[in-house]
Amino acid sequence: MNHFYGKSFLKECDFTAQELNYLIDFSLHLKKMKKNNIPHKYLEGKNIALLFEKNSTRTRSAFTVAANDLGAHPEFLGKNDIQFGTKESVADTAKIIGSMFDGIEFRGFLQENVEELAKYSGVPVWNGLTDEWHPTQMIADFMTLKEEFGSLAGLTLVYVGDGRNNMANSLLVTSAMLGVNIHIAAPKDLQPAKEVQSLAKKYAKESKANILITEDVKTAVKNADAIYTDVWISMGEDIDYAKRISQLLPYQINKELLAATGKKHTIVLHCLPAFHDKNTIMGKKLAEQFKVSELEITDEVFLGKQSRVFIEGENRLHSIKAIMAATLSELFIPEEYFD
Template structure:
């Protein structure tokens, strides 16, 4: 029996540890099938709407290739094609799209929008990112950890930087559900909300995960199996860059910080894009202006043997494929995950 069929994938805490583990294992399995050129068209004849209020390289590419591999037809609708709350309400748009498409991906600002889409469309809706959560990224991230370490339970992942954004929220919540220890190193003003911390603590009480939220970066990275960071200013966020950089520079992932984990084989993750050098116009402008070589992660660490950022990025496609196939297809799903 497929517990996922017809379900939307909006945020991590809608799912149990068993369900999230299944999706991670299923993604690893689908990755293997693709490598062996074994067809897996679980969504043959389906049509998928890809709604993008926020631009994206990885999410759009991953959903497009994943849908095509599964035998579905993806249709991209950018911010000029959808009129959420502008000329048409979200509910009205959802009803219309649900009558034509078999599944809907949404990437944008408000979690409310993706929730309303799911409530009114009558088809599975997948959250490709909102300001609050980034659940498809989580399946890829924890898949990458499992591929690397052969297990998840008992690992320690430390996230450093802006601890109030969707990535910090999602990592904290997912780790808490799966029994992965999550440490967040962030200034007091940029730590997860009390509400999110409480939700994560409740999940950690069940899984046995240990959670630590601190402004002491040395304490945060101690014994970490994985270090994770994200850009210091989120898309659409209005802040004083100079102030934010000054605040977060102590949380930069560099060689010195990597050494402080006390482990030789600590891996480094980043959801990308990353300002690790001056080869982007925004990165160059900011690093020149503040006399830096890089922002949230240094180039040498980004390109080091510890870094798995490109494996992680490639895994977005396999993770999204697993989510779509499980919620919209009829793959054989054993009661116990045996992959």
């Protein structure tokens, strides 16, 4: 039987810690199959709708290649192809798309939209990112940690920067679920919402994970096995850029912060894209305007030997493939795995 069959993945706590661990292990297995050119067409003949209100390089590429590798046909529908809340309600869209497709990926703004898609479509729905959560990214991230360290038990993951965004939320809750110590270093007004902290603390009580949320970045990174960051300015965010950059520069991942871990083998993660140089239009504009050539991470660290950002990026493919295969195919998964 398949424990996951027909289920949606809208936020991390849709699944148990055991189920998340299974998806991580299955991702690693599928990566080996891909590298060894072993076919794994678990979704032969299926059709997958990819709904994108927000653009993405990695999420779109990963879902497209994953669907093709699994034998399914992906169909991309961008923001001009879906009419959520303008010409058609989410519920009406869900019913139609669910009648034509076997599974739906959604990447957009409102968590309630992906929840409504799952409620009315009648097919598995996968959250490729909303303003609140980024669950598919989590399987790739913890897969990368397990690949690097062999086990998740006892690891310490530190997130630095804007602690109120979807990445910080997801990393905080997922770490707490999986028993990974999680530290978040962020200015007081950029720390995770109280309800997200409460949810994480509930899981940490069960898993024995240590949670630390602090303004003191040097204390946070001590003994870190991995340091993680994300962009400081999100797409379309209406903020004072100068204030945000000034506020977060002390939380930049640079060689000094990496040295402050006290460990030689600390790795660096970033969900990408990253402002690590001036080789983008926005990066150049910000550099000229605010006299900074690098933002959340320095180029030296981003391209350095401790960086795993490109492995992490590739792992989006294998992890998304595992999520799709587990929830949409009739794989045999022994039930005792979840006992």
